[in-house]
Amino acid sequence: MSEKIKHFPGEAVSGRDIRDGKVPCIKHRPNVKYLWSAGVAMSRFIEGMKAGKIIGAKCVKCKRIMVPPRAFCEECFRPIDEYIPVKDTGTINTYSVSYVAGDASRIKEPILVAVIDLDGASKGMGILHILGEISDWKQIKFGMKVKAVWKPANEREGSVTDIKYFKPFKEG
């Protein structure tokens, strides 16, 4: 340490003592709710989901087709020119096998997570999604082709989860 500093403050307490009320503590759980407007571009995306399509955005200046779609191109800093559907097939860019839930608790059946570069979008335009119909995660490979599995039309609600998951898929 700075050798000149003789004492470093900080009194460690145990999590158990806190939970057992042995350390004076105050507890509060805020109850706040939000309702977000999906915005100009993502409203198109959400409507597309209901219709079983993945909607991207095209900028004619840099020629990128971007997913998720945005109302403006962040590179050219101008409005995008067109909203167009891309394919619901793609390639696994990277993946992970999660045994951890959102609150850091553990889960037995792992969630298979991937970034999928979508066909019809510009190179490297990936989306985050879940993989399914894979019995052993060791079968997952980088560069593997996958295809969206959609909920039935009457069950779609305008969410990224209208795609249940992406499953392995052989072209041709």
Place this chain on the structure above:
Amino acid sequence: MVGKKRVAVIGAGMTKFRRNLKETGKELSYEASSIALDQAGLELSDIKSVVMGTAPDAFDGVHMKGEYLADGAGGWEKPYSRVFVGGGTGVFAIDAGWWHVASGKFDTCLVVGEEKMSSCYPHPAYAFTTIFDQIYARPLGVTLIWIFALEMHRYMHVHGIKKEEIALVSVKNKRNALDHPCAQLGANITVEDVLNSEVMCWPVQRLDISPTSDGAAALVLASEDVAKKLTDNPVWIDGVGWCIDSTYWTNRDLYYPQYVQCAAQMAYKMAGIKNPPKEIDVAEVYDPFDYKELHHMEGLMLARKGQAPKLTAEGVTQRDGDLPINPSGGLLGVGNPIAAAGTMKCCEIFWQLRGEAGKRQVKGDPRTGLAQAWGDLMQYGSVVVMRS
């Protein structure tokens, strides 16, 4: 010279880092600030401006956290601002402190980094879920560990890097931390321990990750004229850099942190550094996960792309190696109270360049050091270069 005034670091202080500290964030900020002032030989009345660095409000559940912490950081009735760039905050805070003084506006600036992650229970991971896009990411149940696992896996895939090569970083940093009096997780572990630890989110295992921590760290900055009156061995801030990439993290190749390179280039240009691995004597590189140290060494151009594991295996990054990385023990060993962890890295470089790091002192006589932090949605880089 960039700026009207040359800026020096003249004092540093920190608290212990622990999973749960009894002190509030405000109290921790006060403790770290007091030590830094004492080391600089100054009173709070000598401080003309204050920069506070603290990360997401959700950890502490205090929505005006900058304001709440102000008096702990000595900000009372002073020009005070809170900066926040996620995990990049702790090093960005010293960058912000630099421009306060370099501009000529203030002779002195107290820079404080604080985090109290234990308040959000049972685990602060839950607070992190609100950082993701609410429309296309959150409905999938995304967690922070997912995105790092995806980045780590991509990095491993592109360069053909093995888990055991990455685990060496965790082994080194936890061992280095044994010599740090504030460290939370100093330990002698082996590569096998890392590889046998619980799989959290493949390829991330438990011993690949830094802990949840509380803590604070602080630095005193002064203009050249003030610094020279107070100390014979100031440490100069010769380079600052920061850069952000898009939040559309699935739209870029995660194997390389381009934004870290941009931040580093900005700092190197200012410091006149042309060959970073030769000219940097010691570096504190952001290591919330073991692979991040390697990833960031490459982004900082301290190693060529894909070559950081090789340097690590050869011992180059050990404390007695040619390019010591994280002699403090880093976030993996000392702990990871987000903003405080980045500021701790700046403190370590200050102590290393003054030859005051005690058992952690790197060999030779280091003259040029670097600290770096990283944050937001894997998109932010902040860098500082210091010289003695």
